[in-house]
Amino acid sequence: MSPDPHRKQESAAGIEHIDGLYGYALVLTRNRSDAEDLVQETYLRAIRAMGRLRDDSNVKGWLFTILRNIWRNEVRYRRNAPETFDMEADERAARVIDENAKTPHDVYVGELERRHVRAAVQQLPAEAREVIVLREWEELSYQEIATILDCPIGTVMSRLARARSKLRGLLTKLLPKGYLRRAEAEATE
Amino acid sequence: MSACDDYRCLVSLFLDHELSGEDAEDFLAHIASCGDCRRFLEEEQALSQVLHHARPLYKAPETVRARVSGILSSGENAGLFTPERLRQRIVRILASPLGGVGHPAHRWGWLSAAAVVAILALLLTPPMVERARADALVEKAAATHRKILEGHLPMEIQTSSPEVVTTWFADKVPFHFQLPESQQAAMGPQNYRLVGSRLISFRGSYAALTTYEMQDQKISLLVVSENSARAEGGDEVESGHLTFHDHAVDGLKVITWSNHGLTYALVSTLSGSARQSCLVCHQNMADHLQFSQHP
Numbered sequence: 001m002s003p004d005p006h007r008k009q010e011s012a013a014g015i016e017h018i019d020g021l022y023g024y025a026l027v028l029t030r031n032r033s034d035a036e037d038l039v040q041e042t043y044l045r046a047i048r049a050m051g052r053l054r055d056d057s058n059v060k061g062w063l064f065t066i067l068r069n070i071w072r073n074e075v076r077y078r079r080n081a082p083e084t085f086d087m088e089a090d091e092r093a094a095r096v097i098d099e100n101a102k103t104p105h106d107v108y109v110g111e112l113e114r115r116h117v118r119a120a121v122q123q124l125p126a127e128a129r130e131v132i133v134l135r136e137w138e139e140l141s142y143q144e145i146a147t148i149l150d151c152p153i154g155t156v157m158s159r160l161a162r163a164r165s166k167l168r169g170l171l172t173k174l175l176p177k178g179y180l181r182r183a184e185a186e187a188t189e
Numbered sequence: 190m191s192a193c194d195d196y197r198c199l200v201s202l203f204l205d206h207e208l209s210g211e212d213a214e215d216f217l218a219h220i221a222s223c224g225d226c227r228r229f230l231e232e233e234q235a236l237s238q239v240l241h242h243a244r245p246l247y248k249a250p251e252t253v254r255a256r257v258s259g260i261l262s263s264g265e266n267a268g269l270f271t272p273e274r275l276r277q278r279i280v281r282i283l284a285s286p287l288g289g290v291g292h293p294a295h296r297w298g299w300l301s302a303a304a305v306v307a308i309l310a311l312l313l314t315p316p317m318v319e320r321a322r323a324d325a326l327v328e329k330a331a332a333t334h335r336k337i338l339e340g341h342l343p344m345e346i347q348t349s350s351p352e353v354v355t356t357w358f359a360d361k362v363p364f365h366f367q368l369p370e371s372q373q374a375a376m377g378p379q380n381y382r383l384v385g386s387r388l389i390s391f392r393g394s395y396a397a398l399t400t401y402e403m404q405d406q407k408i409s410l411l412v413v414s415e416n417s418a419r420a421e422g423g424d425e426v427e428s429g430h431l432t433f434h435d436h437a438v439d440g441l442k443v444i445t446w447s448n449h450g451l452t453y454a455l456v457s458t459l460s461g462s463a464r465q466s467c468l469v470c471h472q473n474m475a476d477h478l479q480f481s482q483h484p
Contacts, residue, residue: 022249
């Protein structure tokens with residue numbers, strides 16, 4: 001049976017990256033409605049430019065680059081507009097069910113952990129926020145991140161090191177005492 | 190910098206799979222022999238594990254997912270599958286003889302009849318659909334203007350030059366849009382000022398938004414292709430060869446009209462009739478008589 005043409009077109013346009021793009025949009029904008037508009041605008045522009053995309057192109061990196069460029073232009077024109085951090089929206093947007101969780105306790109612990117991580121990420125400076133999201137959650141290579149951020153790989157590495165160091169400090173305060181130690185023990189098992 | 194400092198710089202690269210070949214082997218050999226660096230690696234691994242556990246950090250709301258799916262599957266994605274191309278294809282199909290592609294005609298009898306019905310349905314868009322599109326444009330124009338008034342919609346280009354705006358839109362909107370230069374030969378000083386423009390999404394395609402300022406008033410002009418929406422509804426006012434449609438939406442005045450394949454939606458908080466609203470800007474222009482009161 002041939003695949004649904006709509007599904008095929010959606011896949012070609014990178015619909016599977018929508019959660020990642022939305023997460024990236026949220027850490028850039030820190031505002032739910034701005035993030036929603038940014039994701040929609042990204043797909044609109046991607047669709048218009050899709051004809052110029054080669055078969056072997058990196059669709060994921062391309063979509064993230066489009067999103068960041070739109071946001072950069074937006075920021076340039078907002079200038080004096082105050083940054084509004086819609087914390088409640090951040091919580092709403094983040095209600096994620098962990099499909100791998102085995103028990104309600106796992107779900108609870110997973111959600112608690114996720115909430116602390118989100119809070120820590122949102123406390124990072126803008127540069128650190130985006131580099132950590134692109135690497136830790138989107139698992140993009142240093143080269144891909146450098147292309148998206150339009151900077152040298154060395155800058156990606158130094159920003160990432162600073163971001164992780166800050167994140168460690170924040171998480172040590174936010175997570176229950178000894179949590180990182182336990183994770184450390186699990187990691188070495 | 191000690192040898193251990195050098196290796197600790199490589200920990201992130203190792204965890205991010207950016208270290209390979211001899212560099213990775215050398216790194217692992219050092220880790221095996223150095224307790225301090227091994228502990229540092231374990232701490233970094235632990236942090237990485239906590240971050241990975243929190244995946245996915247965010248999930249796109251269903252509303253956004255639906256909107257994006259709609260954009261991708263609507264068939265209105267510019268350059269790939271425009272309504273214009275669809276129409277041209279249908280016209281070609283209609284022009285070619287039915288069953289004339291190597292198949293016996295009788296096998297196509299009922300199918301061709303159904304195809305003609307379907308094609309006619311596509312070509313002759315029902316008035317109800319036209320009206321819904323016209324209403325959607327009015328709603329969109331009003332919502333966009335509200336965002337401008339609240340300061341939530343910055344312009345992508347800020348200029349007082351109509352020529353610059355025209356050039357900026359040239360390769361961005363799927364229609365030819367030209368902002369009149371010098372506002373149709375002004376006979377006196379213009380009482381409004383062009384502020385800037387930006388793209389707006391409307392029904393899976395792009396619309397051109399231009400904003401103006403007049404004293405303390407903000408005025409916005411949203412332009413879409415007539416294929417996306419035609420001006421309909423509201424109080425109709427005839428002026429020359431144009432018909433203006435005057436709508437009131439939550440304290441905003443939205444005037445729409447269609448001309449030369451484009452549909453315009455002008456939004457302001459100005460009071461008075463559509464004709465009076467037009468005169469506010471056109472009073473010093475060569476075409477002002479077109480908008481003056483008539484019996």
